Amino acid sequence: MTDLTLSPMDQPALSAPRPYWGWVAVRLFRPLLVRLCAAYLAVLVLIALLVPFIANGQPYTCIVPATAGHAAMREYPLFRDLSTVSWILLVVAAALGAQGVVISLSHRLPKVQRMMRRRVGAVAITGITIIVGSLIAALHHNRLDAVNYRSLARHGLITHAVFPPVPWGYAEMEPLSKGLINQYPSHRHWLGTDGDGRDELSRLLWGARIAMGVGFVSQIIALAIGIVVGALTGYFGGIFDIILMRLVEMVESIPTFFLILTFVAVYGRHIFDIMVIIGVTGWTGYARLLRAEFFRIRNLDYVLAAQGSGMPLWRVLFKHMLPNGVTPVLVSAGFGLAGAVTIEASLSYLGVGVQPPTASWGSMLNSAGNPATVFRWWQALGPGMLIFITVLAFNLFAESLRDAIDPTTMGRR
Amino acid sequence: MTTYIIRRLLLMIPTLLGMTFMLFAVVRFAPGLTTGGGQFSAGIMQSRQAQKQEQQIMERRLHLVDKNGHPINLVMQYILWLKSTCEGHLGTSIVYQEPVLTLIEQRLPVTLTINAIAMAVIYLVSLPGGLITALNQGRLIDRGYGFFSLALYSLPVIWLGSTLLGFFANPQYFNWFPSAGLHSTNTGDMTYFRYIADYLYHIVLPIVCSVYGGFAFLSKQIRGSILENLQQDYVRTARAKGLPESTVLVRHVFRNSLLNLITLTGMSLPGLLGGSVIIEQIFSINGMGRLAYTSTLSRDLPVIQDLALVGSVLTLLSYLAVDICYHLADPRVIYD
Numbered sequence: 104m105t106d107l108t109l110s111p112m113d114q115p116a117l118s119a120p121r122p123y124w125g126w127v128a129v130r131l132f133r134p135l136l137v138r139l140c141a142a143y144l145a146v147l148v149l150i151a152l153l154v155p156f157i158a159n160g161q162p163y164t165c166i167v168p169a170t171a172g173h174a175a176m177r178e179y180p181l182f183r184d185l186s187t188v189s190w191i192l193l194v195v196a197a198a199l200g201a202q203g204v205v206i207s208l209s210h211r212l213p214k215v216q217r218m219m220r221r222r223v224g225a226v227a228i229t230g231i232t233i234i235v236g237s238l239i240a241a242l243h244h245n246r247l248d249a250v251n252y253r254s255l256a257r258h259g260l261i262t263h264a265v266f267p268p269v270p271w272g273y274a275e276m277e278p279l280s281k282g283l284i285n286q287y288p289s290h291r292h293w294l295g296t297d298g299d300g301r302d303e304l305s306r307l308l309w310g311a312r313i314a315m316g317v318g319f320v321s322q323i324i325a326l327a328i329g330i331v332v333g334a335l336t337g338y339f340g341g342i343f344d345i346i347l348m349r350l351v352e353m354v355e356s357i358p359t360f361f362l363i364l365t366f367v368a369v370y371g372r373h374i375f376d377i378m379v380i381i382g383v384t385g386w387t388g389y390a391r392l393l394r395a396e397f398f399r400i401r402n403l404d405y406v407l408a409a410q411g412s413g414m415p416l417w418r419v420l421f422k423h424m425l426p427n428g429v430t431p432v433l434v435s436a437g438f439g440l441a442g443a444v445t446i447e448a449s450l451s452y453l454g455v456g457v458q459p460p461t462a463s464w465g466s467m468l469n470s471a472g473n474p475a476t477v478f479r480w481w482q483a484l485g486p487g488m489l490i491f492i493t494v495l496a497f498n499l500f501a502e503s504l505r506d507a508i509d510p511t512t513m514g515r516r
Numbered sequence: 517m518t519t520y521i522i523r524r525l526l527l528m529i530p531t532l533l534g535m536t537f538m539l540f541a542v543v544r545f546a547p548g549l550t551t552g553g554g555q556f557s558a559g560i561m562q563s564r565q566a567q568k569q570e571q572q573i574m575e576r577r578l579h580l581v582d583k584n585g586h587p588i589n590l591v592m593q594y595i596l597w598l599k600s601t602c603e604g605h606l607g608t609s610i611v612y613q614e615p616v617l618t619l620i621e622q623r624l625p626v627t628l629t630i631n632a633i634a635m636a637v638i639y640l641v642s643l644p645g646g647l648i649t650a651l652n653q654g655r656l657i658d659r660g661y662g663f664f665s666l667a668l669y670s671l672p673v674i675w676l677g678s679t680l681l682g683f684f685a686n687p688q689y690f691n692w693f694p695s696a697g698l699h700s701t702n703t704g705d706m707t708y709f710r711y712i713a714d715y716l717y718h719i720v721l722p723i724v725c726s727v728y729g730g731f732a733f734l735s736k737q738i739r740g741s742i743l744e745n746l747q748q749d750y751v752r753t754a755r756a757k758g759l760p761e762s763t764v765l766v767r768h769v770f771r772n773s774l775l776n777l778i779t780l781t782g783m784s785l786p787g788l789l790g791g792s793v794i795i796e797q798i799f800s801i802n803g804m805g806r807l808a809y810t811s812t813l814s815r816d817l818p819v820i821q822d823l824a825l826v827g828s829v830l831t832l833l834s835y836l837a838v839d840i841c842y843h844l845a846d847p848r849v850i851y852d
Contacts, residue, residue, distance in 0.1 A: 349527070353535040356828035358786060360793055361808055365539075365820050368812040369546040445672055449794050452674040455812060468674055471682075474798070475695035478682025487675030495670035502666065 127430075130507040137503045140496040147493060150308055151315035152196035155181065155189045158269035158305035162252050165264035180252060181267070192312075198232035269293075271302035273309035274460035285479060294485055297470050299460075306462035307485050313463045314493060317378050317447040318440045324382025326436055329389025330429075334420050336390070337397025337428075344394075355387045363446065367455050374457050377450065381443050388439070389432050396428030430508045437501025441494040448490050464490050517843060524836055535828055536601070540594050543817045601825070607818030611811070616822040619807060626698065627796070627803035631788040634723050638730040645731065646738025647770065653743060661735070669732035677725045677798040685721065694718050696800035722799045726792060737780055741773040748772075775846050782838030786831040 132138055150157065161180040169175040185193070202225060209216040256264040271292070277283035277300030286296040294303035332351065336344045354362075366380045400406060401424070409423045450456035451465030459466065464486035471483035588596070606616040645665070649658040682688075685695040694700070698718045699711075706714060745751065746769055754764045793805035800806075804823065811819035 345527075349530045349534055352531045352832070353538060356531065356535055356831045357539075357824050358827045358831065361820075361824050361827055364793065364808055364812045365542060365824055368815055368820055369542055369817070441670065448672060449674055453794065453797060453809060465674060468678060471678070474678040474681035475685060476688075478678070478686055478688060480679065480682060483675060483679060483682070487672065487679065490672045490675060491670060494672065495667055498666055498670050499663075 127504075127507050131503055134503065136499060140500045140503075143492065143496050144500065147311055148315055149196070151312040152192045152199075154308050154312050155185055155193075157267055158271060158273065158302075158308040159267045160252060160270060160272035160275045161250075162256070162261075162264040162266045162270075165252065165256070165261040167261055168259075178261075180250070194232050194235050198228050202228050269302065269305050269308065271305040273306050273462040274301065275305075276300045285482075287481065295481055297467065297482060298472075299470075301460075303467070303482060303485060306467055307464070307489060309462040310464040310467060310486065310489070313374065313451075313457060313461065314444050314447060314490075317374070317381065318443045318497075320378040321381035321385065321443045322436055322439050324379060325386040325439060326389055326432070327386075328383065329386035330393055330425070330432065332386070333390035333393025333432075334397055334425065337394040338401055338420060338424070340398070347390075348394075351387045351390055354384065359384055360446070360449075363450070364455070367450065372455060372458055374461065377447060377456060381446055385439060385443070388435055392431045392435055393428055396431065397424060400424050400428050434501050434505045434508070437497055437504060441497035441501070444490065444494055444497070448486075521836075521840065524839070528832055528836070531832065532829070536598055536825065537594060539821050539824055539828075540597055543821045544590075544593065546815075546817060606822045606825075609811070609816055609819045611814050611816045611819075616819050619819065620804070620823070620826065623802060623804050623807050626801060627805065628788065630719055630722060630801070630803070631726065631792075633719070634726040634730075635784070635788060637723065637727045638734060641727075642731050642734035642738060645735040647742060647765075649735065650739040650742035650746070651765075653739075658739075665732035665735055668728045671728065673725050673729065673792075673794055674798070676728070677721075677795060680721050680724065681798060693721050698801060722795055722801060725795050725798070734780065737776060738773060741776040742769055745769045745772045775842070778841050778845055779838055782834050782841065785834040786827060 132141070156163075159181055161184060163181050164177060164179050167173075167176045167178055205215060205228075252261065252264060253266070253270060255261045256266075277296060279300070281300075283292075283296055284298055284300040286292055288295045292302050292304070294307065297303055297306065332347055336347045362384045363380055366384070367377070370376055370380075406419065406424060409419045414423075447456060447463065448465035448468070451463040452469045454466075454469065456465055457463045467486040468483055468490075471486075472479045604617075608615050609619060612619060645661060649661050652658045681695060684690050685693040694717070698715060700706075700714050700718075751764060751769060754768050755761075759768075793809045795801070796803045796806040797809050808820065808823050810816075811823070
């Protein structure tokens with residue numbers, strides 16, 4: 104991420120030669136479509152990180168007026184009841200933001216710039232994130248808050264309430280007595296309500312968190328396994344290669360969706376299970392790609408030099424060889440992200456994905472009604488479009504990245 | 517070549533062993549496995565004794581205990597299971613109370629027909645598509661086709677499928693197509709051609725859903741291999757000796773590009789057998805994919821295990837077949 108934000112576009116011309124990734128970034132972001140995709144995905148990631156502050160039934164803050172025996176009191180219901188995961192993601196978002204600010208300001212402060220370039224700053228910020236995140240997680244108690252703050256505010260039981268832009272929680276149902284289920288879009292619910300009287304827009308936004316979470320976490324797991332296996336087989340070859348490639352073939356030979364269904368049937372349907380399952384079934388392509396690259400790289404002079412200077416093996420493998428062989432894997436990971444989003448949506452659509460009332464785009468499509476009898480297309484339109492555009496954005500981005508790093512098109516356009 | 521095939525077959529043995537062990541272990545360590553069929557005959561009050569009997573049958577079937585009821589260790593369990601599998605005794609479904617092999621026999625033709633038709637449609641569009649885009653490389657038609665097919669590839673089938681069904685097979689909107697199944701109810705009165713027409717009418721929507729995503733990948737591969745072949749020396753020779761451009765393209769370049777198709781086709785064969793879980797579920801088609809899905813929901817582990825087993829053995833075999841066919845089609849390709 105740092106590499107992309109350090110886009111060389113704002114560097115003065117005719118300075119030191121651009122690094123490889125600088126060239127790639129320039130070529131990658133030239134077409135407008137790619138910039139649009141990147142912007143869309145960035146917004147989606149931001150929504151995924153910050154969704155409790157965008158769509159929530161609890162106000163950020165409100166004042167409980169003075170009653171007999173009690174002074175007026177300022178309350179922060181939203182922050183008080185934020186879940187552990189939300190806290191961690193909030194801290195992550197803050198850290199990413201801080202990193203962005205530091206990087207964008209760093210050209211005025213050469214010392215900071217040097218630190219960021221040596222990754223010290225990035226490591227420090229990541230470290231602080233993890234520490235603060237786990238501290239909050241350790242100190243935090245989840246509680247269930249079923250208070251209807253909107254009704255309290257309307258009846259004057261709380262005053263000065265500041266609600267999020269979408270004042271509905273993802274699991275918050277309209278009371279059955281009001282008959283507000285399966286509503287068309289209205290002023291009250293901008294995208295209507297679903298069969299349980301829950302706000303569609305709020306659920307769409309919360310669904311972004313599930314989609315992005317499953318996509319990124321599963322692909323990070325897959326990349327970790329794939330890179331280690333691919334690097335080891337490609338570097339050592341021989342018997343090591345033969346044994347580990349059998350493992351690759353084993354996982355590959357079982358049709359993927361079958362394998363995932365099997366795992367889901369046997370071991371739980373918690374969201375984290377699904378992330379892990381998609382990850383451990385999807386790493387073989389990365390391993391194959393990296394293995395082929397390492398076969399090519401391992402006899403190059405600089406690798407021999409690195410080995411000869413007595414570096415530890417992991418340093419040769421992951422510090423010197425990996426950056427030169429990782430590009431096809433990254434392209435493939437872009438397609439993998441799109442695939443993971445699709446798989447999660449499909450699992451949830453089939454009812455074996457995330458558990459209700461968690462909002463997932465797939466399960467929202469499913470609850471748009473039985474298509475053969477009652478089909479509420481306006482409920483299917485939102486999640487369908489979002490899956491479509493997200494998957495398309497990932498695919499387009501990956502394809503453009505492939506074109507950008509393709510040496511045969513280097514001179515063209 | 518013979519050495520190569522033998523080598524490949526030998527290398528398949530550890531893969532098969534590992535893969536079968538993986539499937540065995542996944543099912544063996546499934547939580548709540550030995551409680552047996554009791555949990556599936558929901559709603560039926562069983563006597564304690566009947567439950568116990570059922571559990572014993574279950575344990576015997578899974579080779580957890582031997583004839584005298586003594587527990588068997590894990591490795592022996594695996595070997596016993598493998599032995600009975602190799603002898604052709606696949607498991608018995610808990611839900612259907614039928615051998616899995618029978619279930620597969622019933623459902624394979626359904627899936628196979630639909631997927632074969634879908635594949636034919638994909639090739640019919642992708643072959644010309646790949647050729648045209650390769651010849652117009654970099655022009656608007658190339659980029660447009662590329663973007664359009666990628667967009668189709670990204671279109672989620674769960675959305676398109678349910679929307680098509682919701683609009684075109686629904687009395688609420690347009691009741692043009694049947695909403696489920698493969699045949700009308702009165703197939704008995706039909707002539708042969710009516711029967712075929714009825715079948716085709718039923719599979720229009722499923723076919724649409726299974727084909728549209730396939731164009732992007734195949735066209736892209738064909739385009740790539742045509743572009744690669746256009747650079748070759750033999751094309752220059754063919755042009756130099758004055759062959760018309762159409763002959764160069766069709767007789768020389770296109771034919772050579774088709775070689776890559778062998779690999780692609782071979783790789784997609786297992787998917788053809790496996791069937792698409794989602795499409796079959798949306799359109800209520802009783803094929804392999806739906807069998808896998810319903811077994812997942814009812815935790816019918818023997819069925820899941822055997823479907824995965826059959827699928828993966830077929831996958832491995834088709835990969836081997838691909839390499840052999842490639843050699844037969846193009847003797848220049850020699851594996852060492």
